Amino acid sequence: MKKGRVFSGARPTGQQHIGNYLGAIQNYVALQDEYECVYCIVDIHALTTLDDTHLLQANIREMALDWLAAGIDPERSIMFVQSHVPEITELFTYMGMITPMGWLTRVPTFKEKVRMHPDNVNYGLLGYPVLMASDIILYKADTVPVGEDQLPHLELTREIVRRFTSIFGEVFPEPKAKLTEIPLIIGLDGANKMSKSLDNQIDIAATPEETIKRVSTAYTDPTRIRRSDPGHPDTCNVYTLHGAFTKIIAPDKYAPIEEACKKAEVGCVACKKLLGESINEYLRPFREKRAEITGRKSYLEEVLADGARRASAIAKETLHEVKEKMGLA
Secondary structure (H helix, E strand, O other): OOOOEEEEEEOOOOOOEHHHHHHHHHHHHHHOOOOEEEEEEOHHHHOOOOOOOOOHHHHHHHHHHHHHHHOOOOOOEEEEEHHHOOHHHHHHHHHHOOOOHHHHHOOHHHHHHHHHOOOOOOHHHHOHHHHHHHHHHHOOOOEEEEOHHHHHHHHHHHHHHHHHHHHHOOOOOOOEEEEOOOOOOEOOOOOOEOOOOOOOOOEOOOOHHHHHHHHHOOOOOOOOOOOOOOOOHHHOHHHHHHHHOHHHHOHHHHOOHHHHHHOOOOOHHHHHHHHHHHHHHHHHHHHHHHHHHHOOOOHHHHHHHHHHHHHHHHHHHHHHHHHHHHOOO
C-alpha cells in the first residue's frame, strides 16, 4: 500500500541539466515506488517573472520529455501542466481571500525576487506562495519533497490550511515535508550553482559530443598552474562530479583519481575527458529512451492530456468541497 500522496512542481525551463537531475528528478522517480505521485509543470508560476513567453510551450515540452525519459511513469504517476487544470486559479482566488498580506511580504523568496526583478514587482509575484499552496492542497497532497531551505515555504502552506480549517472547517490535510538531501551542484564555472541563466550547465539531453565539449570548459583547481603541479581534488568541482558519475559507471577508474591528482600523475585535461565519458555512459539509457519517446507521434501530448484529466478529477472534487464550506455552493 502506498504511503500517501506526493505533490511536486517545477517551472518549465526547457531541457534539464545534471543539477536538475541529481537534485530533483532522480528523487521524483524514486518516490513513485512508495507514494501516489502528482508531478506538475507549473507554467502559471513561470509568468510571475517571465517577460517573453514565446519559448514557454517549447520549454514545457522539453521538460516533460526529460521527466519521462528519466523514469517518471505516467501509468503510476499523474504528470500534467498546471494551466491545463483551470481549477487551480479558482482555488488560488479563494485562498487569497484568507491569506494575510503580512504572511506574504515576509517570505524570503519574495524579497529576493524583488531584488532580481525590480521593474516587475507584480501581484502574482507577491501571491506566488498562495498559488504554490493551492497547487499542493488542490490535490490533497499530504507529502511534499523539499530541501531544508524550502521548509519555510511549506510551513506557509500549512498556515494557510490551518487558517482555512479554523474559519470554514476541514477539507485539506496539512502537508508534511519529506526532507530530501538536495545536493548543491556547482556549474562549469566552478563557483555558482548550475544554472541555464549563467550558461554553466550540462544538459542531460545534450549529445555525447556536446557533453564532452562542455565538460572540457569546466573550471578546475585554481591553484594548479602547471601539469606538474599537484592537484587538490577536495576543492575541484570536476572531482565532485566524478563522484556522481564515474564512481557509479566506472568505480575502478574513479578510485585512483584522487591520489593520481594529488601526485600530479593525471592532468586536468585527462580528468575532464574521463568525466565527459562517464557522464555520457551514465546518461546513455536516458538519451536512448528520450529519442524513442520523441519518435512516438503524439505520445507526449497524450500523456499530458491524460495527466490533466486525472488531475482535474481530483481538483473538481476538492473545489466542490471548498465551495460548500465557504458558502459558495
